Amino acid sequence: MYLFGDAELTDSELEVALPKLALIEETYGDRDFLILEIVAYLRSLGRYLEIGSSAAHWSETRKLTN
Structure with missing residues (x-):
C-alpha cells in the first residue's frame, strides 16, 4: 500500500483512514x-531526498543544495 503525503495521524484518525486506503487499493x-513516474514527478516538484542526505524532510532539500 502506498501513501504519499505528509501525514501524522492519531490512532483514531488512522482507524478512519485505513478502510478508505484499502478501498482505494482494491479499486485501483x-x-x-x-513508481518511476511518481519519483520523476516528485523530483520535478522538488520533493525528494538525496540518498545519504542529512535532511530529515524533503522540504530541507533545497536549503542544503542552495
Whole structure:
C-alpha cells in the first residue's frame, strides 16, 4: 500500500483512514509500475531526498543544495 503525503495521524484518525486506503487499493489495484513516474514527478516538484542526505524532510532539500 502506498501513501504519499505528509501525514501524522492519531490512532483514531488512522482507524478512519485505513478502510478508505484499502478501498482505494482494491479499486485501483497494483500501482508498482507507476513508481518511476511518481519519483520523476516528485523530483520535478522538488520533493525528494538525496540518498545519504542529512535532511530529515524533503522540504530541507533545497536549503542544503542552495
